[in-house]
Amino acid sequence: MVDHQETPAASVDGFATWEPVLRLLLAEQRRKHPDGPVRVAGRIGRGGWSLALSRRRPPRGRAAQVEDMQEEFDAVERVRGALADAGVDDVSFSATIQPNGKTVLRLMGPSPAVEPGLGTPHPGALILVDGSLAEPWRRLPESAPEALSAPSVDVELLERTLRERLPDAIGATEEEIAAAEVRLGVVLPDELKALYRVTRARWEDLGDDYESAGRAWKAVGCELFDLDGLYVADASSRPCRWESAAKEAVDTPPDSTVQGLVGSPGWIAFGDNGGGDRLAVDLTPGPRGYKGQVIMLSHEENTGAELVADSLTDLVLGRLATDPPTRSDEDRPSAVARVNGVSWKSVQAAAHPGLEVLSIGWWDGEPFSLAPVIGLPRLRTLTAYPGTLADPLEIAELTGLEFLALGPADWRRLLDAGAVPRGLSAAAIKTLRDHDPLPIVAMANEILALWDRPQIVQTVIEGDLAPLA
Known part of the structure; x- marks a missing residue:
């Protein structure tokens, strides 16, 4: 653990570097949850950031300006400057803040085997085979x-x-x-x-x-x-x-x-x-x-x-x-099929020998079986929204997969059964935006370990956000 009083303010792992960002996020959460501990999370990179903050609307007829979010901009720039000094492109974080201001901040990553999440603190794609391409x-x-x-x-x-x-x-x-x-x-x-x-x-x-x-x-x-x-x-x-x-x-x-x-x-x-x-x-x-x-x-x-x-x-x-x-050629169905509430309504209807990509999106009906696509010679990508698969273990029979994206519960079934397809080149964990990133990072590391890939390293920093005078 790192004591913020012993760490230079400009360092990535210095609590003082992160304090302005954490105070903004704490104030946002206190408006919604005035009592008890709060959890905040986000991602800051040298090319942009993603924080759950409400922003003041600019006057009608004028585009948003930096001054409309000056406090946020200044807080983020403090972190981005430290990232640049450390040669780090991007980092996600999660912090638990107690009512008395005591704070445990966890920085996650980066890892050469993990792409940054897109607008989220959760990990992006896990690169299981170094240098692999879709x-x-x-x-x-x-x-x-x-x-x-x-x-x-x-x-x-x-x-x-x-x-x-x-x-x-x-x-x-x-x-x-x-x-x-x-x-x-x-x-x-x-x-x-x-x-x-x-x-x-x-x-x-x-x-x-x-x-x-x-x-x-x-x-x-x-x-x-x-x-x-x-x-x-x-x-x-x-x-x-x-x-x-x-x-x-x-x-x-x-x-x-x-x-x-x-x-x-x-x-x-x-x-x-x-x-x-x-x-x-x-x-x-x-x-x-x-x-x-x-x-x-x-x-x-x-x-x-x-x-x-x-x-x-x-x-x-x-x-x-x-x-x-x-x-238009009905004998040449698309190599990409989307099964959801507005496209194909069943896996059976989407299945054909030339299918390469099957994406199962939001669905409020009965979960789908993957039996209709087992044995398809070209199927290489499967993505499934959480809760849409009747039996995730059917994935073990999809031997040609190179990319798999599933919700945490489905990944848990595969991991516990030792049924994660070993032919994968990359994978992803599909989450909701407000899902706690810490268990997702732990699961990502579990998947990465199967391929002996670099882990997402966590840095724990303690500090105090007691109310300022």
Whole structure:
């Protein structure tokens, strides 16, 4: 235990560092529970925080400002400064505060085997296999050796048009283009080389002139990256939390122009649409696409991309493509099924040989049996809202699972029976927001121990929140 009087105020494990946050949370709880001990919990990270505090509404017509929550901001910044000094990105905490102010504060984590909870003090996904990725992030593109370039490709027209629009632009040298190819490990398509021969798109070449930048944007059709900013938009360029990634699926219908991947070694990102969506040249097109087509990767989606133009020539000339909608095909049911009060109403109805992800959400009827999905060859993810499974031990027969998310009671059944599937790469404990994080952390450590993974370490700090004079 750490005595706050012996710990520097700026340290993460110093009670004085946490005291302002705890006082705010205590005041909030005392309005609801004026008597007896109270428990408070939260999460603070260098990128944000989650605390159960009521905030003053800003005046009508004005957005919230820092001054509207200045006391909270100052209290959190004290902790975030200590985290930065300690090189810690994120920590969750739970504290029990007695009526006389005596306080026991527990800091939990971080652990290299645990993702931070999302807006909650509870642990996020438990990474049971070091370096593991969800299946969609391991998926490589289908080869397309017969894919052809679009008939609209015209390198000479492309270069001539750009030179007319950008007569003062400074182009990249052949050596600079070759160096980019070496860095990326891919040969750039002729259209992309022609574009950079006209303009290397460096900001310093524009002389800090925003009007010139606007003309360059209009000339190309996007905010063009310079050669150093050019990158391969493979799966690693689209990072995702394990629990979210495990519930995705790659789907490329036979009439698609673009493969429904997370990323591809054949997607060369060269620009931005100004809203965070990346434009890329696609060298691994879908069954009905063209090699070298221009696609857009949405920053709001984890998989797939949208066709923008059949070629870079078309993009520059403003001849944008209309990606035809994929045919509805009842013989190709979705690889992701959600069973809940508004989607599928039974596991039996959702089951089919191509099912990869089964998510059972809130349900007020009888719990579900998993018998209909036992033996399905591709089922790799199961998430179940607490209380929705008739017999959690049926999970032991789902031998292909790589990700499992269950409520604490269901995990307890599996742990006590020694029936936790050992083929898992990651797992999660589904909890309600106000669930005490301490038993959840203990259960998480129990699961991590089965794979001999690093534990969530707890630091206990004692202090006193006696009323200030």
